[in-house]
Structure formats: structure tokens, C-alpha cells
Amino acid sequence: MNLKQQLEYHYKEFDKNQIAPDPLEFLHLYRQPLDIEAMGVIAAVFAYGNVKQINNTLEKIRIAADNKPYQFVYNFDKSSARKLNGIMHRFYTNDDIIQFFFTLKYIYREYGSLKNFFYQFYDASAENLKSTISSFSTGFYDVMKNVAIKKNISPGIKFMFPLPELGSACKRTNLFLRWMIRKDELDFGLWDKIPASKLIIPVDTHVARVCAFLKLTERKNPGWKMAEEITNKLKKFDADDPVKYDFAICHIGMRKIKF
Numbered sequence: 001m002n003l004k005q006q007l008e009y010h011y012k013e014f015d016k017n018q019i020a021p022d023p024l025e026f027l028h029l030y031r032q033p034l035d036i037e038a039m040g041v042i043a044a045v046f047a048y049g050n051v052k053q054i055n056n057t058l059e060k061i062r063i064a065a066d067n068k069p070y071q072f073v074y075n076f077d078k079s080s081a082r083k084l085n086g087i088m089h090r091f092y093t094n095d096d097i098i099q100f101f102f103t104l105k106y107i108y109r110e111y112g113s114l115k116n117f118f119y120q121f122y123d124a125s126a127e128n129l130k131s132t133i134s135s136f137s138t139g140f141y142d143v144m145k146n147v148a149i150k151k152n153i154s155p156g157i158k159f160m161f162p163l164p165e166l167g168s169a170c171k172r173t174n175l176f177l178r179w180m181i182r183k184d185e186l187d188f189g190l191w192d193k194i195p196a197s198k199l200i201i202p203v204d205t206h207v208a209r210v211c212a213f214l215k216l217t218e219r220k221n222p223g224w225k226m227a228e229e230i231t232n233k234l235k236k237f238d239a240d241d242p243v244k245y246d247f248a249i250c251h252i253g254m255r256k257i258k259f
Contacts, residue, residue: 007245016028045172128200
């Protein structure tokens with residue numbers, strides 16, 4: 001098989017029955033779009049490190065939210081914050097997590113959804129979502145400065161919503177956007193204003209390693225330029241939906257499957 005055939009084969013193999021272990025599991029617990037979206041941004045923000053650690057943190061948050069993520073975010077208050085006491089995740093302090101939820105609450109109450117908030121930054125004329133992601137992250141910082149108890153943007157919050165122009169691959173943001181924009185058995189297609197062709201692959205160490213092996217990148221640093229390079233090469237196989245291969249590539253790396 002040539003590379004396109006191999007990619008298509010693995011894309012089809014990694015169907016809905018092959019999700020676990022992955023934070024995407026948590027989105028598939030819900031049917032209502034606002035629950036999926038709210039759980040999606042929460043899952044994406046915490047999607048770094050060991051997948052077991054990621055899912056353990058998300059399970060703690062799901063329990064704290066009484067399995068109602070949108071309602072938990074929309075009604076977030078000091079009582080809700082106490083339910084999150086003690087929850088930390090690698091670079092995030094408990095204070096970072098609480099500030100994140102207070103900011104999300106404001107966005108949902110002011111804009112109705114994270115989709116509406118994101119759409120105001122969307123540049124339809126751009127080749128991809130780089131400038132949109134940058135404006136979205138900056139917009140999130142601005143909201144936080146207005147509504148959070150502490151006005152400074154902590155290192156943890158900057159890590160939650162990084163800026164591509166600083167070189168970050170913005171893996172978690174791109175992962176969330178994949179879940180929201182693409183539509184198939186895995187991804188939800190809730191944000192239908194943005195075409196899947198504008199997505200950038202979420203690059204982590206697994207994706208970087210497999211893509212280097214497949215000669216989809218010559219770069220060593222898993223940053224924004226690598227993500228663009230891989231995406232542009234994948235467009236040769238599917239110009240309309242290059243990021244559809246992401247889940248399979250990532251899990252081939254995670255599970256150490258021979259390509």
C-alpha cells in the first residue's frame with residue numbers, strides 16, 4: 001500500500017469502538033450540543049501528559065459537575081469552585097482551574113456558547129486558523145482580566161490558551177477545534193461555519209514521532225511550523241479534510257502500533 005492507502009486504512013480502523021483511552025471519550029457521554037461543547041473545551045484544556053492522568057482529572061471534574069458540564073459552567077460560583085478544591089493537573093494550579101471556569105461562565109452567559117465567542121474572531125479569508133486561534137486566546141485573556149478575581153494571566157492560563165505566533169503547536173486548541181468542526185463517528189461537527197480544510201493537526205510527541213517516520217515532516221521541534229507542515233502534506237491526500245487522520249496517527253504512536 002502507498003501512504004495514502006495506509007492512512008485511509010488506519011482512519012477507517014480507528015472508528016468509534018477504538019476511542020479509549022482518549023479524552024474524547026468524555027464528549028461521547030453527552031447528546032446535547034452545549035454539553036458536548038462545554039465538556040470538549042474542558043477535556044481539551046486538560047489533554048496533556050499521560051492519558052491515564054488526563055482521564056483521571058476529567059473524571060474528577062465530571063463528578064464535581066454532577067455529569068452536567070454545561071449547567072456546571074453556566075452556574076459556576078463559589079460553591080461550584082469548592083467542588084473543585086484539590087484538583088490540580090501538572091502545570092495548572094487549583095486557582096488556574098477555578099479562574100478558567102469563572103471565565104467560561106462569563107463567555108457562556110454573554111455569548112450563549114463558546115462557538116459564538118470563537119466565531120467573532122474567525123478570519124474566513126485566512127488559509128488556516130492561525131490568526132483566529134491567536135485572537136481567540138487573546139480574547140480569552142481579555143475576558144479573564146475583566147471577570148476573574150485575579151487580573152494577572154498566570155503561566156497556567158497561558159499554557160491553556162497558547163499563541164501560535166510564539167511558536168506553540170497549540171495542540172489542545174487544535175484538538176478542541178477538530179472535535180467541534182470535523183464530523184464523523186469520532187468528531188461532532190457542531191461548528192459548521194468553519195470548513196475542516198482550515199484545521200491544523202494537533203501535534204504532540206506521538207504525532208510528531210509518527211509523522212517524522214512517515215516523512216510528513218522534516219522538523220525536529222513539535223511547534224506551529226511542524227503542525228502546518230504536516231497538515232499541508234496531509235492535504236495532498238485529502239484537501240478538504242486533512243486532519244481526519246489525526247486520531248489514527250496519534251493512537252498509532254500512543255499504542256506503539258506498527259504502521
